[in-house]
Amino acid sequence: MTERSWPAPSRAEQGATAESIDTDAVRPRVQRGILLPSLYAGNARAVMHRGWLVVAKTNWLIVLSGLFEPILYLLAMGIGLGSLVGTVTTSTGAEVPYAAFIAPALLAVAAMNGAVYDSTWNVFFKMNYGKLYQGMLATSLGPLDVALGEIMLALARGLLYAGGFMLVMQAFGLNLSLWALLALPAVVLIAFAFASFGMAITSYMKTFQQMDWINFIMLPMFLFSATFYPLSVYPVAIQWLIQAMPLWHGVELVRGLTTGAVGPHLWWHVLYYVVMVLVGLTFTTRRLRALFLR
Amino acid sequence: MPAPVITAVDLVKKYKDFAAVDGLSFEVAPGESFGLLGPNGAGKSTTMRMVGAVSTRTGGGLGILGLDPNTHGPEIRSQLGVVPQADNLDAELRVRDNLIVYGRYFGLPYSYLRPKADELLAFAQLEDKAKSRVDDLSGGMKRRLTIARALVNNPRIMLLDEPTTGLDPQARHVLWDRLFRLKEQGTTLVLTTHYMDEAEQLCDRLIVVDKGRIMAEGTPASLIREHSSREVLEVRFGSARNAEAAEALKGVGDRIEVLPDRVLVYAHSGEAALARVTELGFEPMTSLVRRSSLEDVFLRLTGRSLID
CATH class of the missing domain: 3.30.70 (Alpha-Beta Plaits)
Structure with missing residues (x-):
């Protein structure tokens, strides 16, 4: 069989009425990629656009509400509790006001929450009830397009929360160094890692009860990852455990940048997230393939 | 005779030890309207999924438009229009946005999609529903919208899995009329059904499948002549x-x-x-x-x- 040598479909001769379909018009062209051509069509942005459209037309208020959570924490804990605490010593030995200590942690948490919400509950629903992906994968999109598109959407949300919160930090004078500018890309990386990992985990979930496990892990991680006090208060064994968890790396990375305690040690945190991104993407793509291209 | 658009040779799909499709061989010519008939569980939908490049075959050969679906999924799917058995319209988007966003999945530009969406709404007789919610449409309307959506990329082949199941007689006849127009315009149709009247109306040629195998093949008239x-x-x-x-x-x-x-x-x-x-x-x-x-x-x- 020769490649693409079939004749163009014969055309009814009548003029194009409203009811006839003009089959000779544009046909989609798929650029065959070098990377995983059977899984990726290079069109993740279409998946992201779809998400934006839904958010823009239906629930942007819900999205905005996510912005206020870290601000409320900052006011209650940073300003309120902070007036009792005074200053805290960071892991690099610097003395900083309590609000400036917890603000970067809350920033990392905001990125995590935005990304995790979009990549877990949102994806879980679409996967199991909306049949959305089934429709998407009947088009030229591949599973990697879908995964990347959803993750980019989660990133955008993470970035929105982070940007808003950084402005609040600036207003309260909690960005202690110019390095704080780099906190934005750092937050994107954190969101990327949580989103790709979250989506990978979600793809294995079958019921709502299982989804509750995600919250069960997220809450203690939020409370204990050196968010509200330094890691040094824990016994060594607990310190190791917390350092193995992903949020601690985000807290340390962002705190290093906003307080200006920058050093090569920050690269370890970056590396941690890069690995997390790669592992998450690999599992998500594999899993979507197993689920939808069976 | 022009090269076939679909060629299946000893096509096999196994789930663990169970062979859902057990050695199907058939060809579909361009512009032909081809039917798969069979009882529930015969392997029709599994075959459709493999032809639609959303399911990997276990054995045998399959060529869609001259390409192998195992390695060229996105390219093949870009030339297909798929109407699945259960509607999977995007309930979070309005009717017209469903068409446009679906077209975006094919990488088509907005400048093309906006007029195309209106043209397709007219084809599906849904012009006055453009801004409606999908959930507010009747079963027949949803089905027509699904078919309109499948046409957004000007597919060379339409795959229709039980297109009229669950519709009332009026809705079925409207749908048949739309499908017949497509056929007249030269679109290749591949459809599964267990409505015999539907197969007689729409199919030039069909295969009867049972337990993953072909029981008979031919035009509706020749099958009746041969087996009844x-x-x-x-x-x-x-x-x-x-x-x-x-x-x-x-x-x-x-x-x-x-x-x-x-x-x-x-x-x-x-x-x-x-x-x-x-x-x-x-x-x-x-x-x-x-x-x-x-x-x-x-x-x-x-x-x-x-x-x-």
């Missing part, structure tokens, strides 16, 4: 007497089949068979002579027992 008689006489003698009467009527027509409520006599001429029945001294409570249909072929080939 020209006419069928249906006579009722009352539930208690049907079996007894059928025994006595042996030799009338080509073949006799006893059902719980009636006796079917397959014959070239139903009237002549009925005359013979009365000659033999039987007085049926009711009698009906009809043309043989694809349904007779189907039931003969796949049996009458209920399949779940």
